[in-house]
Amino acid sequence: MKIITTLPLSVAAALLLTTAAGAQTPAKEGTVAARTTNGVANWTTYNADLKGSRYSPLDQINAGNFGNLEIAWRFKTDILGSRPEYKLESTPLAVDGIIYTTGGTRRAVVALNGATGELLWQFALHEGKRSAESPRALSGRGLSYWTDGTKRRILYVTIGYRLVSLDADTGRPDPEFGENGVVDLKKDFDQDLGDLDTGEVGVHSAPAVSGNTIIIGAAFREGFTPKTHNNTKGYVRAFDVRTGKRMWTFHTVPKPGEFGYDSWLNKSADVNGNTGVWTQVSVDEELGLAYLAVESPTSDFFGGKRPGNNLFGNSLVAVDLKTGDRKWHFQLIHHEIWDLDNSSAPLLMDVTVDGKPRKVVGLPSKQGFFYVFDRATGVPVWPIKETKVPKGNVPGEWYSPTQPIPSKPPVYSRNGYLESDLIDFTPELKKKALELTSKYQLGPVYTPPIVSTPEKFGVINNWAQGGTNWPGGSFDPETGIAYVYACGTCISSTGLQPPPPGLSDIPLVVGVAGQPVTMIKGPGEGAGADSPAVAPAPGAGSGPPRLAVDGLPLMKPPYGTISAIDVNNGTIKWQIAHGETPDFVRNHPVIKAMGGIPRTGQATYQIGTLVTKTLVIAGENQFTTTPDHPRGAMLRAYDKQTGKEVGAVFMPSTQSGSPMTYMIGGKQYIIVPTSGGNSSGEFIAYALPGKK
Amino acid sequence: MRALLLMIPVALAGAAFAQEAGKSVWQGIYTVEQADRGAGVYAQRCGACHGAALNGTGEAPPLIGGEFVSHWDTMTVGDLYDRVRTTMPQNDPQSLSREDYADVLAFLLKTNGFPAGSQPLDKRSEVLATIGITAEKPAGM
Numbered sequence: 152m153k154i155i156t157t158l159p160l161s162v163a164a165a166l167l168l169t170t171a172a173g174a175q176t177p178a179k180e181g182t183v184a185a186r187t188t189n190g191v192a193n194w195t196t197y198n199a200d201l202k203g204s205r206y207s208p209l210d211q212i213n214a215g216n217f218g219n220l221e222i223a224w225r226f227k228t229d230i231l232g233s234r235p236e237y238k239l240e241s242t243p244l245a246v247d248g249i250i251y252t253t254g255g256t257r258r259a260v261v262a263l264n265g266a267t268g269e270l271l272w273q274f275a276l277h278e279g280k281r282s283a284e285s286p287r288a289l290s291g292r293g294l295s296y297w298t299d300g301t302k303r304r305i306l307y308v309t310i311g312y313r314l315v316s317l318d319a320d321t322g323r324p325d326p327e328f329g330e331n332g333v334v335d336l337k338k339d340f341d342q343d344l345g346d347l348d349t350g351e352v353g354v355h356s357a358p359a360v361s362g363n364t365i366i367i368g369a370a371f372r373e374g375f376t377p378k379t380h381n382n383t384k385g386y387v388r389a390f391d392v393r394t395g396k397r398m399w400t401f402h403t404v405p406k407p408g409e410f411g412y413d414s415w416l417n418k419s420a421d422v423n424g425n426t427g428v429w430t431q432v433s434v435d436e437e438l439g440l441a442y443l444a445v446e447s448p449t450s451d452f453f454g455g456k457r458p459g460n461n462l463f464g465n466s467l468v469a470v471d472l473k474t475g476d477r478k479w480h481f482q483l484i485h486h487e488i489w490d491l492d493n494s495s496a497p498l499l500m501d502v503t504v505d506g507k508p509r510k511v512v513g514l515p516s517k518q519g520f521f522y523v524f525d526r527a528t529g530v531p532v533w534p535i536k537e538t539k540v541p542k543g544n545v546p547g548e549w550y551s552p553t554q555p556i557p558s559k560p561p562v563y564s565r566n567g568y569l570e571s572d573l574i575d576f577t578p579e580l581k582k583k584a585l586e587l588t589s590k591y592q593l594g595p596v597y598t599p600p601i602v603s604t605p606e607k608f609g610v611i612n613n614w615a616q617g618g619t620n621w622p623g624g625s626f627d628p629e630t631g632i633a634y635v636y637a638c639g640t641c642i643s644s645t646g647l648q649p650p651p652p653g654l655s656d657i658p659l660v661v662g663v664a665g666q667p668v669t670m671i672k673g674p675g676e677g678a679g680a681d682s683p684a685v686a687p688a689p690g691a692g693s694g695p696p697r698l699a700v701d702g703l704p705l706m707k708p709p710y711g712t713i714s715a716i717d718v719n720n721g722t723i724k725w726q727i728a729h730g731e732t733p734d735f736v737r738n739h740p741v742i743k744a745m746g747g748i749p750r751t752g753q754a755t756y757q758i759g760t761l762v763t764k765t766l767v768i769a770g771e772n773q774f775t776t777t778p779d780h781p782r783g784a785m786l787r788a789y790d791k792q793t794g795k796e797v798g799a800v801f802m803p804s805t806q807s808g809s810p811m812t813y814m815i816g817g818k819q820y821i822i823v824p825t826s827g828g829n830s831s832g833e834f835i836a837y838a839l840p841g842k843k
Numbered sequence: 844m845r846a847l848l849l850m851i852p853v854a855l856a857g858a859a860f861a862q863e864a865g866k867s868v869w870q871g872i873y874t875v876e877q878a879d880r881g882a883g884v885y886a887q888r889c890g891a892c893h894g895a896a897l898n899g900t901g902e903a904p905p906l907i908g909g910e911f912v913s914h915w916d917t918m919t920v921g922d923l924y925d926r927v928r929t930t931m932p933q934n935d936p937q938s939l940s941r942e943d944y945a946d947v948l949a950f951l952l953k954t955n956g957f958p959a960g961s962q963p964l965d966k967r968s969e970v971l972a973t974i975g976i977t978a979e980k981p982a983g984m
Contacts, residue, residue: 666895670891698898738978739909782917829923
């Protein structure tokens with residue numbers, strides 16, 4: 152492991168040198184709440200706060216001037232690794248005029264001048280094989296900030312799963328933390344990972360830091376074609392922010408004798424893995440509870456090796472911040488076999504339900520349900536009913552007869568696909584769609600996976616990439632309204648096939664009848680800075696037909712939406728299609744003959760929203776070329792009350808991470824993480840012209 | 844002055860390919876043989892992630908259809924070539940020969956319905972940068 156720190160220009164010096172310097176106001180211990188003091192407003196955690204709001208009260212940029220925004224500065228991340236990155240998902244932090252973020256294929260940490268984008272310092276660990284073997288490569292989602300009013304620290308997890316504490320002023324590792332500023336997260340894990348280089352675990356999310364406690368989750372290789380069901384278990388741990396000492400561990404897969412162990416029949420908890428928390432952890436500092444949105448056990452679409460409901464798989468778990476003891480849990484999906492794993496940060500909202508103030512936690516999901524619980528007790532605010540669901544016929548699978556379905560709010564994103572969802576711009580298109588889908592299985596939410604056959608290739612679904620994915624939702628703490636992006640048509644076909652010898656010890660993995668079954672890679676896997684070459688893959692014949700009809704999407708619009716969910720009464724206040732109609736749809740002869748169609752939104756799962764005093768802001772993830780603008784994407788602002796678009800500004804690249812906002816020297820900025828197509832990772836900062 | 848001096852060679856290089864300027868991906872810029880060779884390379888080096896039918900798997904996007912083509916609308920074949928050459932295969936970029944990358948690109952163009960012609964696709968990025976990609980076939984082509 153080699154440590155690289157460059158440009159040790161102290162941040163304090165940089166602050167003195169810039170006119171953008173905000174006074175370093177005293178802060179309480181823990182993360183610093185967003186505030187506007189002396190023309191400075193901060194964004195101190197990945198989601199703006201530990202409640203997951205992605206909200207800032209700033210309003211200098213508003214409906215009246217949003218369209219006037221111009222690029223203030225750009226920071227390209229190409230140099231932060233051995234190759235450029237095309238999947239920049241990090242949301243930067245802003246602390247007293249300085250921007251801190253991860254970036255690049257090395258997942259380096261940089262400090263930038265928030266007014267100019269100038270690099271102040273850079274830190275990176277060169278981890279060699281350990282990084283190359285990581286299931287979670289690339290720049291990750293971001294980092295965390297902590298201060299006790301004197302010490303100021305930046306905390307992040309490397310590609311190789313090391314927790315690092317850096318001096319926020321210099322970028323140098325804190326010698327009092329772990330070993331020379333580094334805690335090896337592959338050790339002290341209540342399980343033996345074997346070789347520390349190859350032991351399977353990593354994480355993209357930013358640490359959750361509250362008071363003296365750092366909470367770290369875990370993530371693994373994608374679960375379409377895992378090598379083994381008995382891979383690493385995704386325990387959640389807390390560490391002391393000053394020393395790096397482990398404080399507690401929560402066993403997301405219970406050990407013998409622990410609550411929930413019996414929900415794994417035949418002692419299968421002993422021999423199954425995953426069940427990590429790969430999304431952000433939220434914290435209620437007053438209640439002293441951390442909220443863990445736990446993912447599925449191994450594997451994503453076949454659970455025959457883990458009969459039973461599999462606690463705490465696909466559960467929302469509230470644990471004591473100081474001890475890790477479970478206070479309550481609610482399993483959202485029993486015995487999950489759809490890759491509908493918990494994807495979003497829990498939203499800790501204070502609302503008024505039936506005239507009474509309530510502290511609730513809301514959870515957006517891939518399956519289009521928005522679950523709402525009392526966050527002190529875990530009792531659903533509106534009934535969540537155990538509902539009978541169809542049983543599948545995959546050999547060796549174990550099925551839960553029921554699944555919990557919320558009665559309120561209504562489903563905010565398509566979670567099943569029926570004939571009525573198929574494209575119907577013309578009767579001919581609908582007919583072709585029906586012909587195409589005769590080779591696939593359609594069905595409502597929780598239609599079970601099938602074994603792929605030449606007659607039925609798989610189930611058409613939005614399981615892996617539909618609904619709300621890792622960007623999660625956002626909310627306005629003043630009104631109790633959540634704003635949640637969802638993809639309604641991120642569809643694929645999923646079927647199961649036996650793996651070839653040596654690929655997996657699971658009897659059925661994702662595959663298509665007539666096609667060789669090969670290992671499917673996860674996000675950024677094998678794409679990090681130190682990744683080596685692999686042997687060429689075997690050739691393959693023609694696959695099943697594309698899920699498209701005459702070049703148009705198989706399913707009706709809207710392709711992607713933003714929903715405003717009123718959590719005071721469990722209703723959807725408004726819902727809009729987010730994103731310009733894709734070129735290939737807008738310019739299609741059928742659409743032109745129809746005289747055009749309303750904006751469709753875009754089929755993508757990468758969109759996170761930013762909420763300000765008056766606006767909901769989100770960019771587009773697909774390039775378009777329209778009569779109004781050259782090839783590029785738009786950053787759009789919507790009126791929070793109505794969903795009406797009130798402004799848009801051109802972006803030379805596409806949004807690939809969630810935007811954030813801050814203020815320095817009385818000037819408000821919005822940073823959008825961008826990448827995609829031929830554009831490598833770049834942070835683009837927008838501000839209004841002229842105003843200092 | 845320095846900036847002006849630097850501009851001169853660029854202008855000359857541009858003049859050398861002046862006859863190529865304004866070329867379109869709709870004008871038959873690769874051969875069928877080249878695309879067939881590219882299909883073999885694709886199956887060996889690209890198909891594991893992007894799928895045998897170019898439909899994409901997991902995180903690897905589809906390389907066929909309207910979304911792919913409109914993603915590159917108004918860019919050049921050189922942009923697409925260098926994106927593939929410098930970043931793919933994702934775990935081993937720049938590991939194919941320039942000829943192989945050109946062959947794969949010919950295969951992608953053929954699969955996406957762009958016509959074949961009599962001349963193979965060049966392997967030089969600067970030449971490919973003079974061929975425009977337009978999602979819609981221009982009038983008269």
